[in-house]
Amino acid sequence: MTHEIAVIPGDGIGQEVTPAAVEVxxxxxxxxxxxxxxxxxxxxxxxxxxxxxxxxxxxxSADATxxxxxxxxxxxxxxxxxxxxxxxxxxxxxxxxxxxxxxxxETDLVFLRENTEGVYSGxxxxxxxxxxTLTRVVTETASRDLAEFACDYVSEADEHDGFSIVHxxxxxxxxxxxxxxxxxxVADEEGVETDEVLMDAFATRVCLxxxxxxxxxxxxxxxxxxxDLAAGLVGGLGLLPSANVGPDRALFEPVHGTAPxxxxxxxxxxxxTIISAAMLLExxxxxxESEAVHEAVEATLEEGPRTADLGGDASTExxxxxxxxxx
Amino acid sequence: MTHEIAVIPGDGIGQEVTPAAVEVxxxxxxxxxxxxxxxxxxxxxxxxxxxxxxxxxxxxSADATxxxxxxxxxxxxxxxxxxxxxxxxxxxxxxxxxxxxxxxxETDLVFLRENTEGVYSGxxxxxxxxxxTLTRVVTETASRDLAEFACDYVSEADEHDGFSIVHxxxxxxxxxxxxxxxxxxVADEEGVETDEVLMDAFATRVCLxxxxxxxxxxxxxxxxxxxDLAAGLVGGLGLLPSANVGPDRALFEPVHGTAPxxxxxxxxxxxxTIISAAMLLExxxxxxESEAVHEAVEATLEEGPRTADLGGDASTExxxxxxxxxx
Ligand SMILES: CC(C)[C@H](C(=O)O)[C@@H](O)C(=O)O
Ligand SMILES: CC(C)[C@H](C(=O)O)[C@@H](O)C(=O)O
Numbered sequence: 001m002t003h004e005i006a007v008i009p010g011d012g013i014g015q016e017v018t019p020a021a022v023e024v025x026x027x028x029x030x031x032x033x034x035x036x037x038x039x040x041x042x043x044x045x046x047x048x049x050x051x052x053x054x055x056x057x058x059x060x061s062a063d064a065t066x067x068x069x070x071x072x073x074x075x076x077x078x079x080x081x082x083x084x085x086x087x088x089x090x091x092x093x094x095x096x097x098x099x100x101x102x103x104x105x106e107t108d109l110v111f112l113r114e115n116t117e118g119v120y121s122g123x124x125x126x127x128x129x130x131x132x133t134l135t136r137v138v139t140e141t142a143s144r145d146l147a148e149f150a151c152d153y154v155s156e157a158d159e160h161d162g163f164s165i166v167h168x169x170x171x172x173x174x175x176x177x178x179x180x181x182x183x184x185x186v187a188d189e190e191g192v193e194t195d196e197v198l199m200d201a202f203a204t205r206v207c208l209x210x211x212x213x214x215x216x217x218x219x220x221x222x223x224x225x226x227x228d229l230a231a232g233l234v235g236g237l238g239l240l241p242s243a244n245v246g247p248d249r250a251l252f253e254p255v256h257g258t259a260p261x262x263x264x265x266x267x268x269x270x271x272x273t274i275i276s277a278a279m280l281l282e283x284x285x286x287x288x289e290s291e292a293v294h295e296a297v298e299a300t301l302e303e304g305p306r307t308a309d310l311g312g313d314a315s316t317e318x319x320x321x322x323x324x325x326x327x
Numbered sequence: 328m329t330h331e332i333a334v335i336p337g338d339g340i341g342q343e344v345t346p347a348a349v350e351v352x353x354x355x356x357x358x359x360x361x362x363x364x365x366x367x368x369x370x371x372x373x374x375x376x377x378x379x380x381x382x383x384x385x386x387x388s389a390d391a392t393x394x395x396x397x398x399x400x401x402x403x404x405x406x407x408x409x410x411x412x413x414x415x416x417x418x419x420x421x422x423x424x425x426x427x428x429x430x431x432x433e434t435d436l437v438f439l440r441e442n443t444e445g446v447y448s449g450x451x452x453x454x455x456x457x458x459x460t461l462t463r464v465v466t467e468t469a470s471r472d473l474a475e476f477a478c479d480y481v482s483e484a485d486e487h488d489g490f491s492i493v494h495x496x497x498x499x500x501x502x503x504x505x506x507x508x509x510x511x512x513v514a515d516e517e518g519v520e521t522d523e524v525l526m527d528a529f530a531t532r533v534c535l536x537x538x539x540x541x542x543x544x545x546x547x548x549x550x551x552x553x554x555d556l557a558a559g560l561v562g563g564l565g566l567l568p569s570a571n572v573g574p575d576r577a578l579f580e581p582v583h584g585t586a587p588x589x590x591x592x593x594x595x596x597x598x599x600t601i602i603s604a605a606m607l608l609e610x611x612x613x614x615x616e617s618e619a620v621h622e623a624v625e626a627t628l629e630e631g632p633r634t635a636d637l638g639g640d641a642s643t644e645x646x647x648x649x650x651x652x653x654x
Contacts, residue, residue, distance in 0.1 A: 075497045103430060103534050119446075119463065124501035130468055134502045136446065136461040168548070170402045174451035175461045200555040207430050207534070207559025221495070228527040229556055232534025 002031045003284055006062035008055060010077065011040040012258025013268035014068020020270035020320040021066060021277040027324045028281075028289050035062070039077045040070035040258075050076040059084040059251060064280050067253040068273065071260070078253070082115055086246035088145045090115040090223060091153075091279070092255065094230035094240055099302045100310060104233040107210040111230070112150050112163070113223025114179075115244060117142050120220045138175040138219070140182050147186035149245070150217045154192060162193030163215035166202045166222055179219055203229060231255060238269055238309050239301070241276035243283065250283050252276040262308070266315050269307040271297055274323055296326035329358045330611055333389035335382060337404065338367040339585025340595035341395020347597035347647040348393060348604040354651045355608075355616050362389070366404045367397035367585075377403040386411040386578060391607050394580040395600065398587070405580070409442055413573035415472045417442040417550060418480075418606070419582065421557035421567055426629045427637060431560040434537040438557070439477050439490070440550025441506075442571060444469050447547045465502040465546070467509050474513035476572070477544045481519060489520030490542035493529045493549055506546055530556060558582060565596055565636050566628070568603035570610065577610050579603040589635070593642050596634040598624055601650055623653035 005025070009018035025032055037055040044050040050073035059065045059081050070077040082090070090113040096102040123135035154160035165183050169176035180196065187194045197205070197213075199222050206213060206226070210233060218226065231237045240255035254272030262268055274297050281290035300322045306312025307319055314322075332352070336345035352359055364382040371377040377400035386392045386408050397404040409417070417440040423429040450462035481487035492510050496503035507523065514521045524532070524540075526549050533540060533553070537560060545553065558564045567582035581599030589595055601624050608617035627649045633639025634646055641649075 079498075119495075119499055124499065126501055126505070130466050132465045132502045132505045134463040134465075134499055136463055138459045138461075140457045168446075168551075171406075171548075172446055172451065172461055174453055175459045178453070178459045200551045203530075203552050203556035204559040204564060207556065208563060221498075224495075224527045225530050225552060229530035229534065232531040236535060237531060 002033050003064065004062045005032050005034050005280075006058045006065040007034050007036045008039050008059070008065060008081070009036070009068040010258070011042055011071040012069055012260050012263035014040070014070070014258060015263070016266060016268045016316050017254065017270040017273040018066060018068035020316050021273040023320055024274050024293060024323055024327075025277050025281075027327055028286075030286060030289065039067075039081070041073050044073050051080050056080060056084050060249075063249060064283060065249070065251040066273070066277060066280060067251055069254065069256065069258045071258045074257070079120065081251055082244045085244060085249045085251045087115045087244035087251060088142060088247075089113065089149050089245050091243040091245060092223065092227040092240065094227055094234055096234040097239060097298060097301045100235055100239065102233065102235040104207070104210050107230060107233045109206075109210065109213055109230050110215045111223050111227040112146065112153065112215060112217045113227065114142060114146050114218070114220045116220070118220035136172070136175055138179050140178060143179045143182035144186055146217060147183040150183070150215065151187055151190040151192045154215055155190075160215050162187070162195075163217050164202075164213055165194055165196045166199050166216050166218040166226065167196070168199045168222070170198060176219065183217060199226070202226060206230065207233065227255070237272070239271050239275070241272050241279055243276070243279045245283065250280070252280045252283075266317065267308055268316050269309050270316050270320055271301060274320070292327050293323070296323045299326050329360050330391065331389045332359050332361050332607075333385045333392040334361050334363045335366050335386070335392060335408070336363070336395040337585070338369055338398040339396055339587050339590035341367070341397070341585055342590070343593060343595045343643050344581065344597040344600040345393060345395035347643055348600040350647055351601050351620060351650055351654075352604050352608075354654055355613075357613060357616065366394075366408070368400050371400050378407050383407060383411050387576075390576060391610060392576070392578040393600070393604060393607060394578055396581065396583065396585040398585045401584070406447065408578055409571045412571060412576045412578045414442045414571035414578060415469060415574075416440065416476050416572050418570040418572060419550065419554040419567065421554055421561055423561040424566060424625060424628045427562050427566065429560065429562040431534070431537050434557060434560045436533075436537060436540055436557050437542045438550050438554040439473065439480065439542060439544045440554065441469060441473050441545070441547045443547070445547035463499070463502055465506050467505060470506045470509035471513055473544060474510040477510070477542065478514055478517040478519045481542055482517075487542050489514070489522075490544050491540055492521055492523050493526055493543050493545040493553065494523070495526045495549070497525060503546065510544060526553070529553060533557065534560065554582070563636075564599070566598050566602070568599050568606055570603070570606045572610065577607070579607045579610075593644065594635055595643050596636050597643050597647055598628060601647070619654050620650070623650045626653050
């Protein structure tokens with residue numbers, strides 16, 4: 001069976017790390033068909049559109065998409081792409097790696113972020129010169145989809161006992177109340193343990209002791225900010241992968257940006273994109289291959305070669321080859 | 328001139344730390360008239376109201392209010408109290424103290440949080456069984472008031488060069504766009520330097536290197552979450568004060584909660600409330616006295632006696648007396 005993979009490198013180091021991850025996937029004995037497409041600042045400049053219709057359509061029909069990064073146009077690219085794959089959950093692991101400097105080396109978290117609504121509704125108005133509004137939307141349907149995914153997610157792996165619901169229902173009583181109650185009731189039905197933490201309290205507590213948390217289920221913006229906070233605790237965005245999962249397809253992307261300061265020099269760290277490719281493998285059912293890629297990246301992070309962001313002087317290609325050699 | 332101070336101890340350790348801060352204020356040669364009032368879980372149980380009308384009225388007429396903490400009813404108490412003093416800005420310093428364990432001991436930040444709108448509008452609806460909404464409101468007026476305050480704030484003290492505007496205008500284009508543009512244009516008019524940071528990027532960057540930030544101006548929920556994140560970096564909520572400032576009056580409160588586990592034992596750390604009282608002194612124009620209280624608290628934190636949360640075995644009274652002795 002052939003798996004159609006859309007490859008959207010985007011801007012900056014996206015052009016370097018995305019092909020690196022594709023090389024790793026090509027080194028495996030799996031029948032992939034890769035199709036590349038444009039998105040981001042460069043294509044906006046050329047064509048007037050940050051996300052050309054054919055790129056959207058490709059992501060909407062491929063089995064999985066690998067995306068690199070976009071510059072100024074990031075929101076105009078990534079939000080529609082999440083929509084193209086009908087993604088209802090954004091999986092964001094934030095894990096410190098041995099040998100990599102981290103504020104909190106014991107951090108090992110997975111955020112399951114609602115990926116369609118909240119303040120990302122796009123419903124904004126300028127009512128008067130003085131007043132602007134945004135309609136924050138929370139539905140039972142989206143909360144239920146997320147909850148069911150979260151219950152499966154923690155049930156499939158022995159290492160997870162349950163999950164924490166992070167919200168701000170003491171202020172957003174109706175909307176985050178609906179989010180919290182729906183998720184809690186699905187988890188109760190499925191016999192999955194949950195606890196609840198207010199979003200602000202979570203921010204304090206995760207700095208003081210990240211080991212008290214494991215899997216975190218939260219609304220869209222909370223997931224955005226709190227997973228980036230966790231990225232700070234593990235030493236930066238450089239190593240963090242993510243998966244935007246929908247019912248029939250999914251999109252994988254490193255959490256980092258385009259790193260314009262080093263773009264074009266062939267020295268970008270491909271680790272986050274290669275780990276995102278490992279998540280893609282798991283998504284398609286290749287658990288052993290996914291595990292092998294994870295292990296090869298971890299060994300490379302620990303033993304080298306390393307790129308400059310981790311204190312080494314290896315190129316993107318050196319690191320990619322080292323990962324492939326370890327498969 | 329007599330200053331009327333409303334004192335609202337609230338629940339749990341609020342009952343212990345608030346009188347401690349009042350003792351410190353009484354030790355100064357200033358003409359205060361203190362009036363105590365109830366709020367919180369206990370008064371809800373007794374009277375059916377977490378915030379009795381006379382407490383609201385007292386805060387709305389006093390020159391300044393000192394508030395302790397409230398339990399489950401926190402939102403029902405503190406949000407109306409902020410409204411009672413017509414507070415448009417919440418000042419939240421987050422500073423690590425010498426000798427106190429901190430994840431990031433170099434942290435020294437001040438958050439100026441918009442205190443009236445955003446997702447705190449209270450405008451929520453359950454449209455259908457499936458759909459709930461919240462109207463996030465951002466006005467030019469509130470943004471301008473905050474900006475003018477922020478410009479004065481950084482101009483009054485030599486140590487501040489300007490401020491960072493933290494927002495999420497790449498997603499909340501109209502609302503956070505209005506917030507950002509209004510604040511930037513006021514700062515430009517006043518010749519105050521600003522830079523801009525996305526809320527998620529701020530969360531990462533402040534963990535990696537808090538010294539790159541100083542004064543942060545942000546919307547209501549961003550201020551709530553990011554100041555609590557900073558609290559995590561300095562070692563917890565235990566030492567953080569805050570001031571809710573309005574045009575004619577203000578309300579001062581420690582950022583911590585009611586600490587039910589130690590309430591009633593006389594061992595709560597009064598530092599955050601005493602530092603909040605120091606902010607009250609500054610607000611009323613007693614700069615020298617404010618400075619003296621700050622210094623006395625810092626010396627006590629460094630040299631002891633210390634309460635159990637900081638590894639000591641002193642009582643609330645021991646610490647309060649030590650602060651008063653150092654004035
Ligand atoms: C670029 C932006 C729209 C996006 C988001 O807010 O989701 C980014 O911060 C992310 O987390 O992938
Ligand atoms: C209790 C709650 C309503 C409040 C807030 O969200 O503002 C608290 O978290 C705070 O920051 O003072």
